[in-house]
Amino acid sequence: MPATQIFRLYETQFRRAQGSSIQAIAECLGNMNWGRRLMQAYFDLVYNPVYDFTTARTTPYRRWQEACLDKLQLADGDRILCVGAGTGNEIIRILKRNNNVRIVAIDASQRALERACKKAGKYGKQIETVKMDAQALDFPAESFDAALCVHLMDFLSDNRKATAEILRVLKKGGQFAVTYPFSEGLKLGVNLAKGSLGCNISSGRYGKAFLELLSGVGAGIVYLPLIFRSKQGFYSYQQLEKMFTALKPEHFQIEEHSGYQDFIVYGRK
Numbered sequence: 001m002p003a004t005q006i007f008r009l010y011e012t013q014f015r016r017a018q019g020s021s022i023q024a025i026a027e028c029l030g031n032m033n034w035g036r037r038l039m040q041a042y043f044d045l046v047y048n049p050v051y052d053f054t055t056a057r058t059t060p061y062r063r064w065q066e067a068c069l070d071k072l073q074l075a076d077g078d079r080i081l082c083v084g085a086g087t088g089n090e091i092i093r094i095l096k097r098n099n100n101v102r103i104v105a106i107d108a109s110q111r112a113l114e115r116a117c118k119k120a121g122k123y124g125k126q127i128e129t130v131k132m133d134a135q136a137l138d139f140p141a142e143s144f145d146a147a148l149c150v151h152l153m154d155f156l157s158d159n160r161k162a163t164a165e166i167l168r169v170l171k172k173g174g175q176f177a178v179t180y181p182f183s184e185g186l187k188l189g190v191n192l193a194k195g196s197l198g199c200n201i202s203s204g205r206y207g208k209a210f211l212e213l214l215s216g217v218g219a220g221i222v223y224l225p226l227i228f229r230s231k232q233g234f235y236s237y238q239q240l241e242k243m244f245t246a247l248k249p250e251h252f253q254i255e256e257h258s259g260y261q262d263f264i265v266y267g268r269k
């Protein structure tokens with residue numbers, strides 16, 4: 001049976017089982033090459049639906065998001081771009097800090113963005129969401145006061161381009177905080193589990209430690225397919241320094257976070 005027929009057969013079965021959202025995904029898949037289709041399907045059907053029950057449940061994840069937000073001083077009225085916003089956890093954290101900002105969230109997964117919108121709605125906030133590739137931001141230059149990009153770069157084939165795009169759409173003097181991994185996903189899962197155990201057991205919360213351990217293991221399993229990517233987007237401190245020096249923001253700083261196996265680069269354009 002030809003591949004297109006098999007795909008249509010699966011699409012029909014999926015549609016029957018899960019309704020029109022699958023149709024939207026299938027239509028979207030029809031316009032892309034197979035590598036990107038698989039990646040898209042993975043994010044829409046596997047990664048993002050379980051994200052909030054695995055990675056996002058762990059204490060290291062929550063702490064890392066707060067640490068990233070600490071790098072931005074957000075003022076009332078600021079227009080903030082969340083790049084690869086996923087299911088919207090960082091958006092909720094921004095709104096808890098300052099509800100008077102305007103948030104634009106982009107992600108490759110429409111399903112994740114819908115979830116992000118719902119979460120923001122619970123905080124009485126409407127956010128703008130656009131399904132978009134972080135490597136080709138469809139915004140004019142100098143559109144945003146701040147940009148936040150957490151835990152996206154390892155999924156991109158060209159993370160230098162995505163970084164340049166983030167700086168392009170920032171206003172002069174606009175703030176940015178962007179994370180870059182220095183190690184692969186399975187190790188991150190193990191680290192999340194270890195971190196969760198450590199902080200919960202030391203404060204006597206054994207039940208929470210166990211649940212977070214399960215979440216960390218779940219995160220490791222969900223990340224497994226990413227090992228087969230053709231290109232892994234890891235950076236060293238020196239590579240990041242070189243890349244940002246070439247992109248010439250007004251200033252930047254690089255910090256390492258061993259718990260989350262990430263660097264954060266932050267500063268002003």
Ligand SMILES: C[S@@+](CC[C@H](N)C(=O)[O-])C[C@H]1O[C@@H](n2cnc3c(N)ncnc32)[C@H](O)[C@@H]1O
Pocket residue numbers: 043048083084085086087088089090106107108109112132133134135149150151152155156
């Ligand atoms: C690990 S999640 C991070 C979500 C969120 N920033 C967080 O920390 O919770 C990675 C997100 O990147 C999105 N993504 C993957 N490739 C992308 C691309 N090329 N452009 C935009 N988003 C992409 C996925 O759909 C997923 O929601």
